[in-house]
Amino acid sequence: MDDSQLLKGVLDLAVLSVLESGDSYGYEIVTRLREAGHERVGEASVYGTLRRLHNDDHVSSYLEPSDSGPHRKYYSLTTNGRRRRREDAKTWERFVETMSFLLNQEKK
């Protein structure tokens, strides 16, 4: 099973979750996700996700200069984004429970 397929549909939630603990920018978000355990997330996936979240008004953005390289494009959760995150988290939890049930079927 490929992690990449698992990420589908969950990456939005993962990114929104990272932003819940403070504004961040693409490169850092990738790093955070990898540290958390999503070791194979590709940069392109995250940038794509951010673009979509921005289009749908779930995050806003602003530029900030940096000492250690080019400027950074920070992203910040909008009200929509926060609500979206709460809803997605619930959907995710229900989903995990369903899978849990299925995975333990065998024992019966």
Add this chain to the structure above:
Amino acid sequence: MDDSQLLKGVLDLAVLSVLESGDSYGYEIVTRLREAGHERVGEASVYGTLRRLHNDDHVSSYLEPSDSGPHRKYYSLTTNGRRRRREDAKTWERFVETMSFLLNQEKK
């Protein structure tokens, strides 16, 4: 968040899990998945999944007549399929832990 996107990459595992508790056929598998909580699984998704699992030698199949309609095409886990299921279950569990960690970031 759409359940359908979440299912990507996990449907294989879900179907393999259903089969772990006994041979079954497409229509019944759909029913079982829906009862378990994946209420919106489409038939086409399951038939597609079964076709793929069969091509990759994770399941074998045989026909059986039925009293309540047309014949049934039963699927059975192969050795490959059983191994695949164990591996996928582990990958899934690790994935869930990673998400769990991310979802609780906010509290810090």
Add this chain to the structure above:
DNA sequence: CGTGCTACCTCGCATTGCGAGGTAGCGAAA
């Protein structure tokens, strides 16, 4: 000046769930 890190981006492919549509057997109701 080359190397390596930070940081951004685009393009197009591959995967896969699903909606829509179709075929057919069977039993019971109209």
Add this chain to the structure above:
DNA sequence: TTTCGCTACCTCGCAATGCGAGGTAGCACG
């Protein structure tokens, strides 16, 4: 008998999205 509803199978093509590959640039250090 015809029709309905359930069981049970299938195909086609779209839509969504993660990712690999590739590119640009600033900065620091040797």
